[in-house]
Amino acid sequence: MDDHAGGSHRHLSRRSLIATGALAAGALGASAPTIGTAFGGSPAQAAAGVTKKVTIYAEQLPGGLFGYGLAPGQATVPGPILEIYEGDTLEITLVNTTNQRLSIHPHGVDYSTESDGSPLNASFNNPGETRTYVWRSREMFAAAGRRFMPGSAGYWHYHDHAMGTDHGTAGVAKGLYGALIVRRRGDILPSKQFTVVFHDMMINNRMAPATPMFEANLGERVEWIAIGHGNLFHTFHLHAHRWADNRTGMLEGPSDPSLVIDNKDLNPGSSFGFQVLAGEGVGPGAWMYHCHVQTHSDGGMAGIFLVRNADGSMPPGAEEAIHRFQGHTHTHGS
16 A cells, blocks of 8 residues: 555564664654664663663655654654653754744653743744753652652653744644653563554544554554644544553553553543554454544544554455545544
């Protein structure tokens, strides 16, 4: 299937995405590249207190969109997945190649007012300007009263906070957003990662049938990062797969009390993530993901998670299901 016409995303192994500098993949519609440090299917391991430096380019894209990229001409919607471990610092040099004021603002990590990414603190890039933002993370630590302060580990996100208004409303609407993951050492790492952003009636700034089609082979460990933006309330539902409603989406043992779910609220500014084994217990096929607000799924907030056979071949009936999805009538704007 064609990446642009059909909304398909091609995905790279995490082994090919080990970050030692600038890294990028494709143009608009390609998979968001990842800044990571380890191999899929193994526990996370890293030295404490590492400072990772990355240059991100904000660029204008076709169709009135804007995106973040890891090299000139490589901006995507959503932007690259940024990953660090608890205790690491991420130093981002943001190059604004556009004629718009913009910034980059994180959720879930620590930063000074100079790196806030908001006009409130005069923290933004004017057109053509380059600016450095520093984000810090920390591990859980003991506090007074036999309590513990939480660390930074979680599935977070970043976005513009300066284009159009002082809150970056135009920048977010036009695609300036991406996933930010802070891992705890020992976390299991995936083989593939998918970022899904629900913004008003769009998924990654597209509506069905042009929404992204994510692909994995049967049994591959897949990580989903779900992000909400815009002005509408949504839910995220993944057919035939389920996860634990906790930090990682996985149970820590037989007595873990985490609720196991397959549908979760995904509202403006919220984010969560989880891992599944593709097709585990159900087999390969074309499985749907969508907003479970019925008028929203009818309006185009739906896409396909294609689980291929273990050898990468197309399972029986999947191609026909994809064609049926592309032929569905979606009442855009409802």
